[in-house]
Amino acid sequence: MSIQAAPSQRKETKVFGKRVPRLEDLPLVKGLGRFVADLSFPHQLYMRVVRSPIAHGTITRIDADEARKAPGVVAIWTHADIASYPLIDFRDPSAEALMPYRQPLLAKDRVRYVGEPIAVVFAESAYLAEDAADLVFAEIDELPPHMDAQADCASFAPGISTEPIVLKQGFGDLPGAFANAHCVVELELSIGRHSGVPMECRGAIGRYDAAQDVLELWGAAKVPLRNRETMARYFQRSSASVQLYELHVGGGFGVRGELYPEDFLVCAASMTLGRPVKWIEDRREHLMATNQSREQYHRVRAAVDQTGRILALSDVFFHDQGAYVRTHGARVADLTIGMLPGPYHVPVYQGIGHFRLTNKTPAATYRSPGRYEGSFVRERLVDAIAAKLGLDRIEVRRRNLIPSADMPYTRQLGALGTEVVLDSGDYAGLLQTSIDRFGWDELQKTIRVRRAQGEFVGAGIAMFLEKSGMGPSDSVTVSVDPMGFVEVVTGGASVGQGFETAMAQICAETLGVDYRRIRVVHGQTDRIRFGIGAHASRATVMTGNAVHAAATNVRDLALKHASVLLQAPAELLDIVDGIVARKGSPSGPTISLGQLSRQLSPGPEAIARGTNGLSCEGWFYADHMTYPYGVHLALVRVDGETGQVFVERYMVASDVGRAVNPMIVEGQVVGGVAQGLGGALYEQFRYSDTGQPLSLNFAEYLIPTAHEVPDVEVIVAEDAPSPLNPLGIKGAGEGGCTGVGAAIASAVDDAIGIPGAITSLPITPAKLKALLKNRRDNSNGDST
Amino acid sequence: MTDEVDISLSVNGRTYRFKAEPRRTLADALREDCGLTGTHLGCEHGVCGTCTVSMDGQPVRACLMFAVQAQGAKIVTVEGLASGSELHPLQKAFIEHHALQCGFCTPGFLMLAWTELAKNPNPSDEELTDILSSNLCRCTGYKNIFSAVKAAANEMRNGAPK
Numbered sequence: 001m002s003i004q005a006a007p008s009q010r011k012e013t014k015v016f017g018k019r020v021p022r023l024e025d026l027p028l029v030k031g032l033g034r035f036v037a038d039l040s041f042p043h044q045l046y047m048r049v050v051r052s053p054i055a056h057g058t059i060t061r062i063d064a065d066e067a068r069k070a071p072g073v074v075a076i077w078t079h080a081d082i083a084s085y086p087l088i089d090f091r092d093p094s095a096e097a098l099m100p101y102r103q104p105l106l107a108k109d110r111v112r113y114v115g116e117p118i119a120v121v122f123a124e125s126a127y128l129a130e131d132a133a134d135l136v137f138a139e140i141d142e143l144p145p146h147m148d149a150q151a152d153c154a155s156f157a158p159g160i161s162t163e164p165i166v167l168k169q170g171f172g173d174l175p176g177a178f179a180n181a182h183c184v185v186e187l188e189l190s191i192g193r194h195s196g197v198p199m200e201c202r203g204a205i206g207r208y209d210a211a212q213d214v215l216e217l218w219g220a221a222k223v224p225l226r227n228r229e230t231m232a233r234y235f236q237r238s239s240a241s242v243q244l245y246e247l248h249v250g251g252g253f254g255v256r257g258e259l260y261p262e263d264f265l266v267c268a269a270s271m272t273l274g275r276p277v278k279w280i281e282d283r284r285e286h287l288m289a290t291n292q293s294r295e296q297y298h299r300v301r302a303a304v305d306q307t308g309r310i311l312a313l314s315d316v317f318f319h320d321q322g323a324y325v326r327t328h329g330a331r332v333a334d335l336t337i338g339m340l341p342g343p344y345h346v347p348v349y350q351g352i353g354h355f356r357l358t359n360k361t362p363a364a365t366y367r368s369p370g371r372y373e374g375s376f377v378r379e380r381l382v383d384a385i386a387a388k389l390g391l392d393r394i395e396v397r398r399r400n401l402i403p404s405a406d407m408p409y410t411r412q413l414g415a416l417g418t419e420v421v422l423d424s425g426d427y428a429g430l431l432q433t434s435i436d437r438f439g440w441d442e443l444q445k446t447i448r449v450r451r452a453q454g455e456f457v458g459a460g461i462a463m464f465l466e467k468s469g470m471g472p473s474d475s476v477t478v479s480v481d482p483m484g485f486v487e488v489v490t491g492g493a494s495v496g497q498g499f500e501t502a503m504a505q506i507c508a509e510t511l512g513v514d515y516r517r518i519r520v521v522h523g524q525t526d527r528i529r530f531g532i533g534a535h536a537s538r539a540t541v542m543t544g545n546a547v548h549a550a551a552t553n554v555r556d557l558a559l560k561h562a563s564v565l566l567q568a569p570a571e572l573l574d575i576v577d578g579i580v581a582r583k584g585s586p587s588g589p590t591i592s593l594g595q596l597s598r599q600l601s602p603g604p605e606a607i608a609r610g611t612n613g614l615s616c617e618g619w620f621y622a623d624h625m626t627y628p629y630g631v632h633l634a635l636v637r638v639d640g641e642t643g644q645v646f647v648e649r650y651m652v653a654s655d656v657g658r659a660v661n662p663m664i665v666e667g668q669v670v671g672g673v674a675q676g677l678g679g680a681l682y683e684q685f686r687y688s689d690t691g692q693p694l695s696l697n698f699a700e701y702l703i704p705t706a707h708e709v710p711d712v713e714v715i716v717a718e719d720a721p722s723p724l725n726p727l728g729i730k731g732a733g734e735g736g737c738t739g740v741g742a743a744i745a746s747a748v749d750d751a752i753g754i755p756g757a758i759t760s761l762p763i764t765p766a767k768l769k770a771l772l773k774n775r776r777d778n779s780n781g782d783s784t
Numbered sequence: 785m786t787d788e789v790d791i792s793l794s795v796n797g798r799t800y801r802f803k804a805e806p807r808r809t810l811a812d813a814l815r816e817d818c819g820l821t822g823t824h825l826g827c828e829h830g831v832c833g834t835c836t837v838s839m840d841g842q843p844v845r846a847c848l849m850f851a852v853q854a855q856g857a858k859i860v861t862v863e864g865l866a867s868g869s870e871l872h873p874l875q876k877a878f879i880e881h882h883a884l885q886c887g888f889c890t891p892g893f894l895m896l897a898w899t900e901l902a903k904n905p906n907p908s909d910e911e912l913t914d915i916l917s918s919n920l921c922r923c924t925g926y927k928n929i930f931s932a933v934k935a936a937a938n939e940m941r942n943g944a945p946k
Contacts, residue, residue, distance in 0.1 A: 021882075024887070030822070030871075199889045674926070712927060
């Protein structure tokens, strides 16, 4: 990364909380980024995956004779060629019950989804590999596909059901609460199957360095250090002999950077064939092979008193996991339960998740996993409570919110293996701020006027509670070189969210240097021993605080040493733009960090000092997560003829504790809204009854364009900094997405004047046309 | 497999000569044969616009053309926008307006905007939304891309022409 000197000579040292331009952008706008497809190694082979065209069946024979004779083919593998390789393991310890459901690298005798790898071709070029792959023929005896997670379970294998596990969490006397309720509100709700679908498809290059006996995976993402451990375990190699390298990453959203069959296959092939092996996924493959997400069916019940207060909440849901359990285990279903109560006080709760397999592409996490789903369910329920009791939607929310005086608030639930303890928040305050800013009350009048003119227009609201900053730890090393440049080596990862800039801003502010003189290293496993990466909105919280710790240590070391040289107590010194000087006397004696770095270079004195160079490590530990929260507000118009939904206004208020760079936070929120809108209105992986995927291109799987995404209004709130870390940070990556399905549903109900009409996502024109037709038929019936 | 043919492309004012099969796409030729990997592939079926390049003044999906078809045309890719170390106003505006996150779709959007602004230097908001809806972005929600292109269009009209 080269940093261009900005035209202005203003030094950017006090940059925490400032909208400074990103360090990442320069190579990217020049077309000089290096994404995995842009990298090639001499003498590399190209891998092409042969995928099952059948959703469920038994492989009787794979005929690759003709393919083997095709030009440029070096090898073709089926399961028999790699039978010694085990199933792909979970990233984190998971329930024993899930073990039999893991995916093999290549299907052995059973195929379980369309797109499942059944053979791989290695050839001299991508074109030749694809030619040969087309000649591989698999004979598959079809079995009935199991496509409905709500239907009775089927058999995954002899003696093993398609329901590996039923997750359950809760507290309090459920029957008692429902028996004493003023009324019970009950809903059946579902969320469609959609996913991250980043603009860059997946890719991987396996390269075995025989000279040093090191296995390399290029194109790593998300959790490179975690994945190194998994890879080392898988191939029975020392960690030191397995290295993962992150390049530029074209969007992650949860789906990229988990280990898939293809990642292991390029590595295995590079060792066996003795040449680098490159695999680049195409979009059709992506839409049938990369993790899908979201699809759940909920039956939720609330017991309420006459004022609309929730006395108890009970949710039973069916989670459609698809064909295998991948690296996440049952995490999404578990998160759904742990986070479902959201920002509300729920005295009694029970969540039961039926985690079930079907013959669809396997599922895992996608931006705000379990919370996009759970927020839709919970907020639909709150709207229903309001409708049933004839109360205002916002008033019911207000009455149920956890008051800030109750923080920290222990939920008696777990999520991601830690106890849910809400760290801080002023939920009611932000609700008020956002409805004032949105002009909610004024808007009601406008809506009434427009409705009188025959328009279907309405406003909707959803509140969300997110989680971020998953621990347990992160380390960072900050080093200053003799020129005064700074290197920050992290165990973090970037998926394009602006990680380098945020880390540099924290380091610059702490150490007193221009952020543009800082180079941030991430996703390189040969540079750091410990780390996790970028998932669960953890990067800025965990790695950011580790940067702060390491930079503080460097600052202390620099001041300690400078105090001897400048003959002034360290506490009277300050570092401004890389120069140590006495506070308030810039004309006095000074020394630069670069000079100090030279002074502190390794030598006999260093031994006495106990440090080599101007370089320190820093750690941050967390045993609890932080909990960002916020409000989504929408104004929509429904076209009565076509059933199309137009989002006229959208606002998100998101409290992130403290925003390192509000520009980046807003970017995250707006981008999250766009993805959330996709799931609310357009995106769905559809399947035929026979298990054939029907969403294999961008004409069938509809991603919002500039036409569909409104000019999102964002309130970046900092009302409740987290008490759990020195910087007060909470994650900002997911809250923009979390509440969209819920808020749009609320607004569409309001627009068509049928409370509770929307029970499933996405809200397609066909669904709306049917609802409007019913409405017309009923009103005609009433009037005649 | 078919025999390779001689292909010659004019890209960013330079001539590239190489041998490739007639079925080689323009996008693959730019990336592999010319070494210009700034043109990215996001779908290879002409929807996402990530591979957009300018060809004789028109925005073109390089994934939907063969390299042999592009012979004789003047092609501009993202690598041709900046003049040395001096960024094009569009590139500057993308940085200033935070119009990119992962940066994968950025070259396609830059080339789409660059080509269209040459045809119509002053698009209305509606026209600009129409233009930008040609391409997909999964990170930004488009808001900042719109602002960046609008700002760059203003700058390009009011001086600092490049």
